[in-house]
Amino acid sequence: MSDHETPDHTVPETRDEPRPERQPIPRGPNRLLALTSRLVVAVLMLGAAIAIFFLMSSTKPVVQEVDPAATRQTVIVFEAQRVPVQRQWRGYGTAEALYSADVPSRVTATVESIPVEVRPGAVVTKGQLLVQLDASDFERQLDIAQQRIAELDAALSQLDVESDRLEERLVLEDSDVAIAQTEYDRQVRFQERNVGTQQDLDTAERNLITAKRNQLLTREAADLIGPRRRSLEAQKASQQSQVNLAELNQQRTTILSPIDGVLQTIDVEVGENLAAGQTIARVVSLSPIEVPIQLPASSRMSVSVGDRVILEPTSGPASLIDGLGWTTTIARIAPEQDATTRTLTVYADLTDENGNARLPAPGMFLEATVAIADVEDRFVVPRRSIRQGRIQVAQDGEVVSRAVQVAYTLSGTHSGFGLPDDQWAVIDDVLEDGDLVIVNAATRIADGTLVDPKPVNETVSKASAQQTPEEGEATP
Template identity: 25%
Template sequence: MSKLSSILGLVLKTLISLCLVGGGFAAILLLGEAKTESDQPPHENIRLVEVQSAESHQSGITFEVDGVVVPYREIQLAAEVAGRVTEKSDQLRIGRVVSAGKPLVLLDRRDYELELERLQEDLDEAVGNIEEMDVQIASTLGQIELAEQNLTIQTRSADRIRSLVSRNATTEASLDEALRAELTAKTSLQSQRDQLNLQRASKSRLENVRDRFKSEIAMAQLKLSRTTITSPIDGVVVEDNVEQDSYVQQGTAICAIRDTSKLEIKCSLQAHQMKWLWESSNGSTEQKQLGAYELPETPVTVRYQIGNETYLWDGKLSRYDGGEIDPQTRMIPCRVQVENPLQVRRISEDGKVDLVADVPTLMVGMYVQVDVHVTPRAPLVAVPISAVYPGNRLWVIDGDVLRRRQVSVAMTEGSNALVYAGPGRLEPGESVVVSPLAAPFDGAKVEVKQ
């Protein structure tokens, strides 16, 4: 019985195997005989399509990047002279607004005023000494003039006596006396001239002393002026380090003031966006040769949204922020400069734009959106986004057939895609298919829906 069961099991397995093999062969035969459907529909199958003309895009590209507001500059004020704080302005508090030229701290002036008074007295004495020397020089010049006249007289007298001696009309003793008188006159003249040279040298020394006192007075006046510490810029106080009646040394930090006349925005651009900047006609690359680390100044619009309202500021993309690529994001840091943070426009809920003056200006630390406006030199055409298929392909109508075009999309703007135009790509005015296509192929017959 056991042997019979084994035989029946073996037969059953064989039959099942034969059935599976036979089924496989049957399937192969059926598949081989089945018609393979063509990927391409028959040419006589005319498709009804909707088209739209590709329009030339002349208004440039506006792309958005995120940014954060940073200070344009911060001024660290320090005491330039030592002294006790006799007065401190109420505006010198963190968060207060100060104006350029406004006194913030007054230091004790008495020591500097006394020093200036002493130097002024020394200067007056030096000037008096010079005037006295001028009188002496004038007197010496008069003495020299008299000595020259006396020498002339003595020389003529000696000449006459020499003439008489030659005629034996007088004695040799008379001639010696005349020559002695002439020599005395010469000695007196030379002595006066030496005195004049000495007086002039003394005057030069006194003038040097006078000039030194003038320089010291100028320094004393400068130190006296530095006892009044003023704000060099319009700004906001961000550090306050002194109090009234405290003593400060030269170089002691007084405060830090953040400039509010301008602000900057840190942002980062991708490589293709930087390429748009370099190709942009908004920049100055056509007017002057830019350096390796210079950017063409490009206009931007800064946006900040509060509730349902958006506030706008005008600015310009001015420079790189460090001249290197961020190693984490692989983006290029740049700086946007806002020349007038107080000039702000508001877009209301209904889309109306107007100037406003009742809202805070840009503040450091704000996260904003920056719209960069560029106009690439490469021509662009606008097509509906629905016309662009995966892989940056689109279909155009050439007569009554479809033609595939491989395009490069610059960016999307609203419901349109901006693509680079040119031979072999897409030309302005070409008819682009905007209706859905099932299994399209190059050369398919089409009919434009009217």
């Protein structure tokens, strides 16, 4: 085909396929034979079906009637009864050391030595050496003060001698004044009788004045002995204070533990310069321990001093805290409530003298259960028996649920029910003595369900009393 030729789009011709010819129905004897064979096949198939039906009917299982009582679910129950209980309040608190001491340096000095055994965590006793400071400066201050006292003592001794000499001199001055007075009086009489000269009178008067002036100077010096003595004694007392202070500072360079306890920290090193008031160590006494417990503010009207308190750790590996707890009583109650947290603070003390071999460490967070002294008879059920505010009771072989109101909860065991539970709920009076309460409400059973109640004291093992997964299944 050339480039200018038009392509041929002619559709190729198709030819119809030859159709098979329809076979004519045989006529005569052949037709009768075909109809007969078809009839025989149909009869055979119908007979086979009938045979199969009778075979299956003869081999089917026979339905046996079952007693409705045999299909009842088995549930573990206990008899409701009133038991004496003490209301419990639950709170939390942090253990604190009742006695602890931040040991300061009371002088400015350099750390001279620290005993090898003084390390954080070491047990120390009251009066044990913690740190030794350099005392050379205070020893020098003590020497200076003592020398100054010696000088003042010498001055006081000299003053005593001077006082004695002035007293003797004053006696002589008194004699001079008396003699001069006598001479002056005689010259006055001579002058009155005109037998004496004016010069002799003037001389006698001058001698009298001189004697009196000397007497006044000596008396003045004697009178100053007392003030001078008091001044020296005051200086001596001041220096004695300096001596006492130097001795006290010298003693303060030996830093001792003020209490029995355990070293929490030691904050200084040898050669370090310390300022007065700087903390060098912290000592914590592990007994007694005080626990401030935060209780709901509504507990104020019921709790009182002497109520029993059970303290337990709130966290930690189960292997470490299992069975660990302490029993004590309320020692004090704070007068005010915290308006922000709406809590009341009570204080419980723990000592190793009341059977507590190992007390909680200071800083441990504890859960506290306070049992008030008043006892009341109430219905008590395990907390697992309550679901969505309802309990289930087996009544006349059927399940009946009842709405309950929990007044408060309790911790501990109640042997009268035969249950191992330690968490209980005190409920309002929706039960009657003898009601069969279903122990475990974890599996919800519809009201009206037929059940077979089994008292907990008839169970074979503790596991059956704790409602195993098989509980609630139909009994074969």
